[in-house]
Amino acid sequence: MKRLVSASAVVLIGLTSCRLPAPASSVTAILASPTTPPTPSTPILPTSTPDTRPRIDSPAWLKDAVLYEIFPRSFYDADGNGIGDLAGIAQKLDYIQSLGANTVWLTPHYPSNTYHGYAVTDYLTVNPDFGTLDDFKKLAAELHRRDMRLIVDFVANHASNEHPYFKDALGNPASQYADWFQFTNAGHTEYKSFYGVQELPEWNHDNPAVNDYLINAGLFWLEAGADGLRCDYAIGVDRDFWAQLRASVKAKHPDAVLLGEVWDAAPARLLRYFNAGFDALFDFPWYLSLSSTAEAVGKGVLNGTALASELQGPYRLMQLYYPIGAQVVRFASNHDTNRIASAALGDPRKMKQAAALALLTPGIPMIYYGEEIGMAGIKGTGPIYDEYVREPMDWAAGETGSGMPTWFRPNSQFNTPNDGISVEEQDPLADSLLNFYRQLGQLRAAHPALRSDTFTIMEAVKGCTTCIGMWRWSKSADGADNELIALVFNFGGDAVTVDLSDQAIAPASLASAQPLLEPTSAPTLAIPPHGILALHWPA
Numbered sequence: 001m002k003r004l005v006s007a008s009a010v011v012l013i014g015l016t017s018c019r020l021p022a023p024a025s026s027v028t029a030i031l032a033s034p035t036t037p038p039t040p041s042t043p044i045l046p047t048s049t050p051d052t053r054p055r056i057d058s059p060a061w062l063k064d065a066v067l068y069e070i071f072p073r074s075f076y077d078a079d080g081n082g083i084g085d086l087a088g089i090a091q092k093l094d095y096i097q098s099l100g101a102n103t104v105w106l107t108p109h110y111p112s113n114t115y116h117g118y119a120v121t122d123y124l125t126v127n128p129d130f131g132t133l134d135d136f137k138k139l140a141a142e143l144h145r146r147d148m149r150l151i152v153d154f155v156a157n158h159a160s161n162e163h164p165y166f167k168d169a170l171g172n173p174a175s176q177y178a179d180w181f182q183f184t185n186a187g188h189t190e191y192k193s194f195y196g197v198q199e200l201p202e203w204n205h206d207n208p209a210v211n212d213y214l215i216n217a218g219l220f221w222l223e224a225g226a227d228g229l230r231c232d233y234a235i236g237v238d239r240d241f242w243a244q245l246r247a248s249v250k251a252k253h254p255d256a257v258l259l260g261e262v263w264d265a266a267p268a269r270l271l272r273y274f275n276a277g278f279d280a281l282f283d284f285p286w287y288l289s290l291s292s293t294a295e296a297v298g299k300g301v302l303n304g305t306a307l308a309s310e311l312q313g314p315y316r317l318m319q320l321y322y323p324i325g326a327q328v329v330r331f332a333s334n335h336d337t338n339r340i341a342s343a344a345l346g347d348p349r350k351m352k353q354a355a356a357l358a359l360l361t362p363g364i365p366m367i368y369y370g371e372e373i374g375m376a377g378i379k380g381t382g383p384i385y386d387e388y389v390r391e392p393m394d395w396a397a398g399e400t401g402s403g404m405p406t407w408f409r410p411n412s413q414f415n416t417p418n419d420g421i422s423v424e425e426q427d428p429l430a431d432s433l434l435n436f437y438r439q440l441g442q443l444r445a446a447h448p449a450l451r452s453d454t455f456t457i458m459e460a461v462k463g464c465t466t467c468i469g470m471w472r473w474s475k476s477a478d479g480a481d482n483e484l485i486a487l488v489f490n491f492g493g494d495a496v497t498v499d500l501s502d503q504a505i506a507p508a509s510l511a512s513a514q515p516l517l518e519p520t521s522a523p524t525l526a527i528p529p530h531g532i533l534a535l536h537w538p539a
C-alpha cells in the first residue's frame with residue numbers, strides 16, 4: 001500500500017496561497033475589469049504557491065460520480081411481496097439516471113436479522129428478501145452497461161448476534177471463534193457491541209483472522225461486480241485495518257473506491273482516515289454545518305440559526321487540508337438523519353437550496369432516495385425509530401400499484417397518499433422539486449466547471465451577510481470548456497442584491513453573464529429570500 005504522509009506534514013495555509021491555475025486568455029477576457037485592463041502578466045485569479053499536501057490516488061471515475069443512496073427494502077418491489085428488491089432497482093435505472101446520478105450506493109444487501117441490514121449474518125450472499133447473488137450480478141451488469149457504478153455497504157465494525165461464528169462463540173470460550181469477538185467476561189456471555197446494541201457484537205480486529213475474513217468478503221463483492229465499498233462506522237475500526245483493506249483492494253481492483261463513514265465534525269478526524277487509505281469520505285463537517293445534527297429540525301445554516309460563513313470552512317478544507325485527490329461526498333440527508341425536507345421545515349426554497357448545494361458546489365454529490373421528491377421524515381423516539389426516515393419510496397400518488405413497497409405502513413408514517421409527494425405527482429410538473437433535481441443533474445453534466453476542482457470561496461459576499469458565494473471555473477487546452485460560474489446562496493429571509501465586483505476573481509461584467517437556473521430571465525444580482533444566484537460566463 002502507498003503510505004500516505006502523516007497529518008503533521010499538513011500545514012493550514014492561507015486561501016490566497018492555495019494552488020490555482022492561471023486563467024486561460026478567453027476567461028481572462030471575461031473577467032477583465034473595465035477600469036483595470038489586464039496585461040498578459042496580470043493574474044486575475046489568485047496566485048499560487050507549491051502545494052505540499054500528500055496525494056491520494058483516488059479512481060478517476062469518482063470525480064464525476066453522482067451518488068444515489070438506496071435503502072433496498074424501501075425502493076422498488078419487483079415481485080410484489082411488499083419489499084423492495086434488487087430486481088426492482090434494476091427496473092428503475094432510467095429514473096435514477098434522469099436525476100443525473102450515475103452511481104448507486106446500496107445500504108446492506110446481506111442476510112440480516114434486522115430490517116436495516118447492518119446486523120450481517122452472512123457476508124457472502126444476498127438477503128433473500130432482496131433476491132439472489134445472480135440478481136446482484138445482473139444489477140451490476142446492467143449498471144455497467146449504462147456506464148454507471150455500484151457501491152455496496154461494508155460493515156466491518158460489527159457482526160450480527162445471529163452470525164454463525166458469533167453464535168458458536170457466545171458462552172463458549174472453547175469455540176474456534178472465541179477470539180473473533182470482544183467478550184468481556186470469563187464465560188463469554190458478555191461482549192462489546194455497537195453502542196451497546198446486543199444484536200451488533202463488535203469484531204475483534206486484533207485477530208488477523210478476523211481482518212482476513214472481512215477483507216475477503218469485501219473482495220468477494222468487488223469480484224461480483226461492485227465498484228466500491230462504503231465502509232460503515234469506519235471510526236469504530238482501527239485505522240490499520242483500513243490501510244490493510246486498501247492494500248488488498250487496490251492490488252486487485254485499482255479502480256475500486258473506498259468510501260468511509262467518519263461521522264465527525266472535526267476535520268482532523270477526517271484527515272486521519274484519509275491518511276489511513278480512504279479515497280473519499282462523507283463530508284460530515286459540511287452536513288453538520290448545514291443542518292446542525294442528524295436529529296435537528298429547523299436548525300443550521302440552512303435555517304439561519306448558524307452563520308452562513310460556517311459553510312465556508314468545509315470547502316476550504318478540500319483545497320488546503322485534505323490530501324490532493326481526496327474526495328468528499330456532499331449530502332443533505334442519509335438513512336441515519338432526518339430527511340432534509342423535514343429539517344428544512346417543509347420549505348421548498350430551502351429544499352432547493354440544499355439540492356443545489358449538494359449538486360452544484362465542489363464535492364461529489366449524493367442524493368438520498370426520495371429526497372428528490374421532498375419525502376418527509378423525522379427519526380422516531382420509540383417504539384419506531386429510523387424507519388421514519390427510510391419509508392417506502394413514493395412512486396404513486398395513491399401509494400399503491402406496481403413497485404410500491406408496503407413493508408412499512410404505520411398510521412404515523414410521514415408520507416401519505418395524495419400529498420403532492422410522489423414521482424407520479426411531480427413528474428409532469430415543470431416546477432416540481434423532482435424536476436429541479438433533474439435540472440441540477442443536467443447542469444452538472446453539461447458544465448465542466450461544475451465538476452472541476454478549481455474553485456474559490458468568496459471571503460464575503462458584498463451586500464449580503466446571510467450569503468455564501470463561490471467561483472467555479474474550468475479550462476481546457478483548446479478553450480472549448482473554458483467557463484466561469486458564480487454561485488451565491490442566500491440563507492436569509494430577506495431579498496438581497498449582491499455586488500460581485502470586488503472579489504479576487506472579479507470584476508466580471510454582468511452583461512456577459514447568463515443565468516444557469518432560469519435560462520429565460522436576464523442576468524441579475526438580486527437573490528430572493530432563501531434563494532440561489534447561479535451565473536455563468538461561457539468561453
Ligand SMILES: [Ca+2]
Pocket residue numbers: 077078079080081082083084085129
Ligand atoms: Ca420484493
Ligand SMILES: [Ca+2]
Pocket residue numbers: 157202203236237
Ligand atoms: Ca469497533
Ligand SMILES: [Ca+2]
Pocket residue numbers: 394396397399415416417418419420421422
Ligand atoms: Ca405521497
